[in-house]
Amino acid sequence: MPEPLLSIRDLHVTFRTRSESVRAVDGVSFDVYPGETLGVVGESGAGKSVTMLSVLRLIPPSTRVVTSGQVLFRGKDLMQASKREIREIRGRHIALIPQDPMTCLDPVLKVGRQVREAIEAHAKAPAAETYRRGVQLLETVGIPEPARRYTQFPHEYSGGMRQRAMIAMGIANAPSLLIADEPTTALDVTIQAQIMDVLRAAQRETRASMVLITHDLGLIAEMADRVVVMYAGHIVESADVRTVFSAPRHPYTLGLIGSLPQTTGNEKWLRPIPGSPPDLANVPSGCPFHPRCFLSRGREICRTARPELRSVGNGAHRSACHFVDELEGAGR
Amino acid sequence: MSAFLTYLVRRLVAAGVTLLGVILVMVLLVRALPGDPARIIAGLLATPEQVAQVRLSMGLDEPVPVQYWRYLVNLAHGSLGTSARFGTTVLSEIGHRLPYTIVLAVFGTLFGAVFGIALGVLAATHKGRWIDAFGSMLGVAGISMPVYWLGILLIVLFSVQLKLLPIGGAGSASSLVMPTLTLGVFSMAVVSRMTRSTMLDTLDQDYVRTVRAKGVVEWVAVRHALHNAFIPILTVIGLQFGTLLGGAVLTETVFSWPGIGQLLVQSINNRDFPLVQGIVFVFAAMFIVLNIITDLLYSVVDPRVRLYR
Amino acid sequence: MIGIFILCAFALAAIFAPLLTPYDPTAQDLASAFLPPSAAHPFGTDDLGQDILARIMYGGRYTLAIGAVAVSIAAIIGVPFGLISGYAGGATDMVIQRITDILLAFNPFLLALVLVAVFGVGIETVTVAAGIGVIPQFIRLARGQALSLREEVYVEAAVAFGESPPAILGRHVLRNALTPIIVYATLNVGVTVLVAAGLGFLGLGVQPPTPEWGTMLGTARGFIFKASYQMTFPGLAIFLAVLSFNLVGDGLRDAFDPSLRE
Numbered sequence: 001m002p003e004p005l006l007s008i009r010d011l012h013v014t015f016r017t018r019s020e021s022v023r024a025v026d027g028v029s030f031d032v033y034p035g036e037t038l039g040v041v042g043e044s045g046a047g048k049s050v051t052m053l054s055v056l057r058l059i060p061p062s063t064r065v066v067t068s069g070q071v072l073f074r075g076k077d078l079m080q081a082s083k084r085e086i087r088e089i090r091g092r093h094i095a096l097i098p099q100d101p102m103t104c105l106d107p108v109l110k111v112g113r114q115v116r117e118a119i120e121a122h123a124k125a126p127a128a129e130t131y132r133r134g135v136q137l138l139e140t141v142g143i144p145e146p147a148r149r150y151t152q153f154p155h156e157y158s159g160g161m162r163q164r165a166m167i168a169m170g171i172a173n174a175p176s177l178l179i180a181d182e183p184t185t186a187l188d189v190t191i192q193a194q195i196m197d198v199l200r201a202a203q204r205e206t207r208a209s210m211v212l213i214t215h216d217l218g219l220i221a222e223m224a225d226r227v228v229v230m231y232a233g234h235i236v237e238s239a240d241v242r243t244v245f246s247a248p249r250h251p252y253t254l255g256l257i258g259s260l261p262q263t264t265g266n267e268k269w270l271r272p273i274p275g276s277p278p279d280l281a282n283v284p285s286g287c288p289f290h291p292r293c294f295l296s297r298g299r300e301i302c303r304t305a306r307p308e309l310r311s312v313g314n315g316a317h318r319s320a321c322h323f324v325d326e327l328e329g330a331g332r
Numbered sequence: 333m334s335a336f337l338t339y340l341v342r343r344l345v346a347a348g349v350t351l352l353g354v355i356l357v358m359v360l361l362v363r364a365l366p367g368d369p370a371r372i373i374a375g376l377l378a379t380p381e382q383v384a385q386v387r388l389s390m391g392l393d394e395p396v397p398v399q400y401w402r403y404l405v406n407l408a409h410g411s412l413g414t415s416a417r418f419g420t421t422v423l424s425e426i427g428h429r430l431p432y433t434i435v436l437a438v439f440g441t442l443f444g445a446v447f448g449i450a451l452g453v454l455a456a457t458h459k460g461r462w463i464d465a466f467g468s469m470l471g472v473a474g475i476s477m478p479v480y481w482l483g484i485l486l487i488v489l490f491s492v493q494l495k496l497l498p499i500g501g502a503g504s505a506s507s508l509v510m511p512t513l514t515l516g517v518f519s520m521a522v523v524s525r526m527t528r529s530t531m532l533d534t535l536d537q538d539y540v541r542t543v544r545a546k547g548v549v550e551w552v553a554v555r556h557a558l559h560n561a562f563i564p565i566l567t568v569i570g571l572q573f574g575t576l577l578g579g580a581v582l583t584e585t586v587f588s589w590p591g592i593g594q595l596l597v598q599s600i601n602n603r604d605f606p607l608v609q610g611i612v613f614v615f616a617a618m619f620i621v622l623n624i625i626t627d628l629l630y631s632v633v634d635p636r637v638r639l640y641r
Numbered sequence: 642m643i644g645i646f647i648l649c650a651f652a653l654a655a656i657f658a659p660l661l662t663p664y665d666p667t668a669q670d671l672a673s674a675f676l677p678p679s680a681a682h683p684f685g686t687d688d689l690g691q692d693i694l695a696r697i698m699y700g701g702r703y704t705l706a707i708g709a710v711a712v713s714i715a716a717i718i719g720v721p722f723g724l725i726s727g728y729a730g731g732a733t734d735m736v737i738q739r740i741t742d743i744l745l746a747f748n749p750f751l752l753a754l755v756l757v758a759v760f761g762v763g764i765e766t767v768t769v770a771a772g773i774g775v776i777p778q779f780i781r782l783a784r785g786q787a788l789s790l791r792e793e794v795y796v797e798a799a800v801a802f803g804e805s806p807p808a809i810l811g812r813h814v815l816r817n818a819l820t821p822i823i824v825y826a827t828l829n830v831g832v833t834v835l836v837a838a839g840l841g842f843l844g845l846g847v848q849p850p851t852p853e854w855g856t857m858l859g860t861a862r863g864f865i866f867k868a869s870y871q872m873t874f875p876g877l878a879i880f881l882a883v884l885s886f887n888l889v890g891d892g893l894r895d896a897f898d899p900s901l902r903e
């Protein structure tokens with residue numbers, strides 16, 4: 001087993017408001033290996049984005065945040081790193097491609113200028129050089145007429161093009177880890193496929209690892225090597241992608257996959273998971289999923305004890321459920 | 333380019349309409365003077381002939397529309413009437429003094445803008461810490477401070493006690509210091525409050541987070557936020573100029589600064605209505621023009637703003 | 642919150658002035674002119690031998706009264722126009738907006754100055770003039786409120802029920818717009834007080850011997866060399882009074898509706 005590139009150990013992120021504590025990330029640990037694509041899956045509010053934003057320490061400083069745990073990047077704990085060290089890492093070794101290209105580009109500056117900024121943050125080069133690289137980057141991500149587009153403003157771009165521009169900024173310095181946060185959520189279905197191609201190509205070229213955050217299982221099936229499933233700030237299951245889809249071993253994962261619309265067979269109705277995601281200020285005691293769990297059947301241990309991530313089946317497959325053995329053979 | 337011109341013309345026409353309204357109000361007000369306006373203007377010591385003269389020249393015995401029209405015609409010829417007190421044309425009186433007021437207003441606005449933005453940015457980026465509290469206190473104090481009191485205090489401090497600066501007049505560059513400061517404090521307070529609140533908004537935006545994710549130094553991120561926050565701040569600065577014009581009246585009086593503000597007070601005391609009318613007109617015109625300039629600047633600051641299609 | 646404290650102090654002093662000081666604020670006593678602050682005269686005496694502290698306390702009545710009345714005038718006139726303008730839209734809106742623009746072309750102080758120039762000095766004129774000066778602010782605020790509240794569901798429901806526009810405006814729109822109006826009013830009292838005091842300072846406002854703070858400051862100006870305390874206290878009083886209104890207004894605004902922050 002090679003050394004993990006990124007290793008998150010027992011990360012906790014709590015947002016404190018005057019009235020309540022929101023535990024957005026509650027004891028999350030996982031690794032990312034060189035060259036792989038790790039999918040992070042879960043409903044909105046599961047803590048996926050917050051986890052990855054914390055890696056780069058990008059949680060806005062104006063909120064009251066308490067963070068604990070370790071984030072080891074190539075062995076160095078980013079939580080303890082100095083401001084300068086984090087700045088070094090951001091954009092250069094770990095790059096974020098944020099959610100929602102609508103709001104993530106500065107509306108008053110030309111796109112080219114912003115791409116240039118990504119480059120110049122880490123290297124001094126003559127203006128002509130950065131211009132050339134910038135246009136080239138736009139071309140790489142498939143933006144037509146890159147030289148002209150370089151001088152345009154974000155509002156002159158379509159949604160898909162904006163996402164491409166964000167990707168361009170992300171790969172500008174050939175980072176070893178790309179974090180793609182819901183790269184297709186804000187886009188048309190028709191554009192989604194194209195964007196994923198761009199991302200795949202970019203990753204292949206730079207041989208980077210990628211953490212793909214999404215709630216779209218189809219995307220995971222296509223792109224990911226391994227998958228981590230999150231619920232209410234916890235990891236409930238982690239496995240390689242094929243196993244997750246063919247032999248999931250957690251009631252929540254089962255529910256997620258089961259809720260995918262079937263295009264074949266006699267299914268007439270959608271089968272959503274009953275109930276709704278918990279309010280993160282009031283997470284249920286014990287296992288956070290128990291109120292909606294078909295496996296739990298109200299058993300007491302589910303209500304009182306939080307299940308740990310334990311190995312199931314072969315070594316790399318882990319699940320956090322008290323009754324995981326009862327799931328043997330499910331999902332087929 | 334022609335879209336821009338169309339817009340400009342449209343704005344100027346609207347401005348013209350507003351000014352016409354202002355003039356109308358002025359004319360009506362003069363007519364509304366209790367007693368005989370002509371007599372009041374001519375002064376208590378005037379002879380009946382002089383009073384009749386005034387009445388004639390201002391068209392005071394004619395119906396309002398005619399008087400209004402007369403004023404407009406004069407205006408079209410570049411004349412704002414004759415000062416009842418000084419005997420010279422209103423235009424020349426104003427002309428002599430206007431530059432002083434403009435200088436004062438400009439410097440005051442600049443002072444207020446520069447320090448206001450600086451203070452506001454500092455307060456927003458260090459929210460909750462002592463700079464923020466200090467800035468807020470200055471802010472509230474600044475807008476509560478009576479301009480003339482501050483002026484007098486400054487005079488006592490710098491001219492009387494420390495003997496550093498001249499008491500008044502417009503003799504040298506140093507005599508500009510205290511009036512500017514006096515005017516600028518209020519402006520600075522308003523600008524800093526506005527800057528702080530808009531900065532707090534923009535600093536939270538997603539694109540600022542994206543900028544930070546690129547690994548830039550923090551002040552680059554702040555610059556992005558400030559650029560985006562600039563439109564409301566610019567609006568306030570523009571409004572401040574107008575407020576300063578009003579404040580200039582008081583400041584000029586305190587410091588004996590020879591601008592049109594001081595002239596206004598004098599002419600009110602002298603019942604010199606043509607002059608009063610003229611000054612008010614000039615004030616209104618300046619303010620309106622300023623509005624237009626501010627609006628035009630919007631499109632420079634924020635490329636999304638399309639004032640014209 | 643300090644604001645409320647100061648405000649109450651002022652209000653109490655103003656209301657109970659006669660009980661708090663033995664001096665008649667307008668009684669002249671030239672023999673005791675220009676006495677520096679002492680036990681007998683805590684703020685000293687002015688050029689006419691009047692006790693400054695007494696004048697400040699009595700002056701509080703005038704200043705506060707002017708501020709309150711002026712703002713009330715502005716609100717009573719401005720709010721209905723603004724509401725109508727925003728709610729009705731169309732031509733009515735345009736006309737009212739043009740007029741507001743004209744008023745806005747002046748700042749409140751200039752406007753008040755011009756009005757005083759025409760209609761003469763004195764406390765009534767000053768109050769009315771100061772009030773007129775801030776009318777456009779209220780029109781704009783009310784219009785904005787009407788524009789946004791117009792889309793609210795309960796308004797549409799009222800229309801569907803066939804309620805007449807004035808009733809709708811009065812009952813639904815006004816009631817919901819009341820909070821920002823009150824906040825605005827509080828903040829604008831400071832403005833009117835400054836305007837009135839400014840006029841007084843120029844000698845164009847309330848006339849002596851009435852102890853209005855601005856007027857006091859104006860007369861004191863002639864004597865800054867001789868008796869600097871004469872100008873300290875009225876100015877300080879104005880400052881603190883306006884400050885307290887602003888603090889209270891800010892506090893109200895933050896409590897009710899942070900989205901109103903300039």
